[in-house]
Amino acid sequence: MSSSQATPRLVDYFFLMARRTGPKTKISRRYGTLIEGSARAFENKTYPPGVHGPSRGMRRKLSDYALALAEKQKLRCQYGVLERQFRRYFRQALTKRGVTGEILLQLLETRLDNVVYRLGFSRTLRGARQLVSHGHIYLNGRKVNIASANLRPGDHVSIKGSPSSKSLVQKVLEVAHIVAIPDWLSVDRGNLTGRIVRLPSREDINPIANEQLVVELYSR
Structure with a gap:
């Protein structure tokens, strides 16, 4: 056909x-x-x-x-x-x-919005995209509002230091179930930071x- x-x-x-x-x-x-x-x-x-x-x-x-x-x-x-x-x-x-x-x-997997989602900082990918576009996410110490930005091994993701930004993510972490973090990422929930350890393999994805x-x- x-x-x-x-x-x-x-x-x-x-x-x-x-x-x-x-x-x-x-x-x-x-x-x-x-x-x-x-x-x-x-x-x-x-x-x-x-x-x-x-x-x-x-x-x-x-x-x-x-x-x-x-x-x-x-x-x-x-x-x-x-x-x-x-x-x-x-x-x-x-x-x-x-x-x-x-x-x-x-x-696709290393897009900034998806990484924020995989780190557990948002319950949904849509929510993660909003965090990025509204300026709540920092990449390597600089604010980035481009959800499609691709990350590389060694890149650090953090939450903006303002109380309102931290509160948004802390509320998610408080009410959400414990989410398994992929092996290619590491996360410090206490400091609301994450890091790209390596590129994900197909098995990871x-x-x-x-x-x-x-x-x-x-x-x-």
Whole structure:
């Protein structure tokens, strides 16, 4: 089946979608995997939104092209990036030595907003992005409000010294469950600081999508 024959509703949605700001549980149900949101809500309704009951949620078989599009959208939704940003990351991955798909994952995973989220300073990636954009995050001692900034081994992340900034993160740490910090990061919760120990491997990232299909999609 050609790309023009792929399920129209699905493909049109992929091309028109920019950054999704709706409920993450619905997005997870659309793609059949938990991206963000309530795991319990996702488990209770694993069929796509708009479908009334699991018996009607059986998906028709998609073309290879539509499947690759779905994998790309999973990664875009997971990291909250626009299509043009995603393409830029892919082009950047092509210029680096190594496995293109794994490098793409590294570039996404080491975004400043994602690192703030992985350090446990925010309960959600959206919240982490707001911390960055509102000037609450310092990188190597300097305020950075660019959520897409990529971090490298040795970089230090800290919270702005103002009481209001510290209070925002301390409240999250008080009410949130203890979150396992990835091995490629280290964190000092008492001082609200974190550090990039090394670049994450594919095993560290454990992606929710098949990045090789994404590489093949952009290589067409």
